Amino acid sequence: MKRLIAIILFCCTGSIVSQAQNDLDKLFDSAAIRHQPVMYTYKGTRIILGHSTEMLRKHELDFRVDHRFGDAAGEFGGPKSFFGMDNSTDIRIAFEYGISDRLMVGLGRSKGSGIQSQLIDGLIKYKLLSQTTDNHVPFSVALMANVTITAMTSAKDSVNPAFFKDAADRMNYVVQAIVSRKIGDRLSLTLSPTYVHRNRVGYMDMNNMFALGAAGRLKLSKRVGFIVEYFYPFRTQESKDYYKSQGLSFYNPLGVGLEIETGGHVFHINFTNATAVQESQFIPETTTSWLQGQYRWGFNISRRFTLFGKKNWKK
Template identity: 60%
Template sequence: MLQIRMLTALLLVAPAVMAQDDLSKMFGKDSVSRGPVIATFKSTRIINGQSNETLKKGELDFRVAHRFGDLGGEAGGSKTFFGIDNSTDIRIAFEYGITDRLMVGLSRAKGSGNFSQMYEGLAKFKILQQTIDNRIPLGIAVFGNAVVTSMKSSTVESDAAYFDNFSSRMSYTGQVILSRKFGNILSLAVLPTYVHRNRVVHMDVNDMFAVGVGGRLRFSKRLALVVDYFLPFREQASKDYFEGRGVKFYNPLGVGLEIETGGHVFSVNFTNSTAILENQFIPETTSTWLEGQFRWGFNISRRFSLGGK
């Protein structure tokens, strides 16, 4: 009789155990391994360049970016407290997550280069997310912005800042962001980029392609090294023309230390770029690291939840 009762209990328990095992396979390790890779980068930006990251739905990101003056060279040194007395560009932005994959934003930048008093509208969308099991080996996102300057028009027609109509004030950036995270230590990104400026000076180019690369090397849970670099493809005739007039263009390079402090992501960086917006730092960087014409700056991100989880 006891044996019959034990057999009956085993027959009742076995299906439940098997069902639990099936559920664990469905929602457990197998499900996790097919899940998306998270935190490829800790911020929506690396230093100058974009990362693949977007904001969560209902998340508001208040961002402040600042670039000081040259540390060395003729414009730097102790007389300007190694650039701290000067400011080449400042950007203040509000960015918002429409969905977990789509974010939009508005910003105001001081501007550096031909234009100042810049207003920017932007959007970024995640097309694909890298998965833990490498069935999708790369993350793919797209970024775009439209920028308008509100500065007073020059009265000299040959100046870059001479605006004969409103469209002359506009510039645009389109970018594809290819990213991959290697374990929990290293993240890399490649950023094919297109910049269009409606108004340029003689022998400058309206349309410019560039390729950016960026990386994040994690030291600890809250500390990482970040680097990005852009290679603009400017026509040789344009380079020669400007060099003949004492203007030489350089490739933007940024190196920084990223610190995460709860709701804040703080980046202290050094870059030869004087501008913050892609529309300016990609085609208009004329400072070089080799002559001390780089500056320290910072990016601060503070996020707020306005709804959702």
């Protein structure tokens, strides 16, 4: 009888210990996945024209080439210009670097497309919040600021918006908040409130302009996504009416494209009515329209290199 009682007690104790171990394992597993950041809301630090909430990782160097061709259709497009490929409206070549997983900086040179050309730019971007898988943080937030300065020769006429009295006239600034949310495994959405300040503008143009960007990404496969992006600049009616009387209309930048990730490369193929690459130009100075065939295809190429260490993340 004593032996039977001992066997029963041993079995019960074993069951209790086993159950406790299982509960403990679940507790640790649950703690391990709590507040984990959502990965790959977008594949790159850019969407089409604007920034995403994605960041370069610490010690990661990104070599970028952003290119916009000429009009694909309309008066200046079609077969005579090989659907815009004979022309280039803007090109930016840049190096960007991750100081930490949350902070990156960049330095670039753009051809420029607008009042100013030969643009040198510097940017800084900080990730304030990261969306978590358990929705403890429901969205990601990044802050971006850039400054551009033109190296072009000043116009001689002081009325010309390309006349620069001093170095300050050559400078433009952009501040942007980027708010993104990844919904499920396939859909990502972004809003980008933006402030643009240009020190030198033409008559009845705006030194200060607010804009709201909206974008989305639909995952088509593990490495390919469909992306769309739109910016609405808040230009005053007086400014619109004046330039319309001068035969010039402004349009809202709209782009669509594909985002393709191939190992260390992120490659974008896109169509947009914007001719410029820089926010300080494509937001306030887009004068080309989709409806008039004034859209162009372009590409963004991002090639990343990890410096001072090995990659420690999984694809």
